[in-house]
Amino acid sequence: MEPSKVQSEGGLNVTLTIRLLMHGKEVGSIIGKKGETVKKMREESGARINISEGNCPERIVTITGPTDAIFKAFAMIAYKFEEDIINSMSNSPATSKPPVTLRLVVPASQCGSLIGKGGSKIKEMRESTGAQVQVAGDMLPNSTERAVTISGTPEAIIQCVKQICVVMLESPPKGATIPYRPKPASTPVIFSGGQAYTIQGQYAIPHPDLYCPSNPQQLTKLHQLAMQQTPFTPLGQTTPAFPGLDASPPASTHELTIPNDLIGCIIGRQGTKINEIRQMSGAQIKIANAMEGSSERQITITGTPANISLAQYLINARFRDVAAMWNDPSSMTTS
Template sequence: MESKVSEGGLNVTLTIRLLMHGKEVGSIIGKKGETVKKMREESGARINISEGNCPERIVTITGPTDAIFKAFAMIAYKFEEDIINSMSNSPATSKPPVTLRLVVPASQCGSLIGKGGSKIKEIRESTGAQVQVAGDMLPNSTERAVTISGTPDAIIQCVKQICVVMLESPPKGATIPYRPKPASTPVIFAGGQVRADPLAASTANLSLLLQHPPLPAYTIQGQYAIPHPDVWMPAHRPALMSSPFPMIL
């Protein structure tokens, strides 16, 4: 990918991935999707939000660099607006910084940090933003989280510099993208025992459970407890085969 730096920014198309909590995603989407629609129209960037009932979501921003920087500016200023609104009902006097988390291939993080941390130090000093690169990769991926904190203007300048580094040092090898896992549904057995994943029992416990199955379980859905498939029953039981509930394998 060729990159040229000009006064207006880089004249290339690229994709940036952000990791956001549910509340942050709700702020970006807005009522009936009005906020994200406005961001798409005014920035010219494509903004996609990953599906799923997950505590974390991936927000993917794609387009020419100028469009991406506009989208980042709108997101950063929206988060600052949320912080100001939350402070009106809080005794806190100092305004916390806006924080965004980028998801970056681990193979590019060395270039972002630089020899002896020189590059990341330069980015911090020239933009005024705080930048932290996670030491560990995100679960089941070859990507790391890069956390940027500061004023919206500092964040925008920081993202511009990070984009330059990423374009100059493309990822090496295949990248396994991070995909947030859905929140696990707790399973409650008769007697009040809670097990987030009934299949996580040890082999010894599983053998014991097969000999002495527990009473029917219930899973919480909203405000209701509904019968859960009895996964501990031996497979040859006819009742299991005719159960209206799906088996958990």
């Protein structure tokens, strides 16, 4: 967004818009009971704070105002998240306090300026603020925006946001930006004994309309594999998601075993799916040849821990996509 500039007594007062990507639980914390928390944040910071509508697992929080109002709003959000972390720790045995994490949504055309030549700008931000800053390598789906993840103490995050705002003002977006819009949540489905169930509240309700293939055991097996989801948490890693900035951790290897009759959905037509997973994760993925008398195939994933984690996540996501396609036969032609 092109910033508008208004001259004020204190020098240049600039109006800016910053977009944040939040999970539903985080949004609930920001809104508060009967909207009291967000109302207080708006009043005390002087910033406009808008939250995207919709039944989505992710929501966009837009903060607009003069830069000092934006910093106040960010400070209130960061301290609120720290308070949530402290409250959740009182019920858990964890001893070390995890950092506060915020995800900014930034036009891809501005990300080069955030990273700087050879990663110099992002390195300077990390060193001067003490926050971890990572720019995602890929654009968010159906958009020309990237996620920029900041984690650290609330104080470090506030300093980091100030520096990011300066860069965004000095390097406005080039060309049109297609904003990221989160997709609505789909109803979770569980398969058991060839019967499909949808989750409503705490209950599993039989769903007669869902398509079940001729082999219910295969679908159950597919669903079980999809549920073995490896938590994808590259935020804690020190290597940035943008390649070539810091030295990478040493490569390691992880092995998966997948039934022969399901290997096709991972490979895809003429290897398209497995090549996509290799490209997105940055990991090397080798699928062993079928062994005589064995009903399973070995998959070997090699790369950094973050590459391996992302590859596993994408493989499990592929199982879920195929399970969803089997529920909706009209979409099967696209796989």
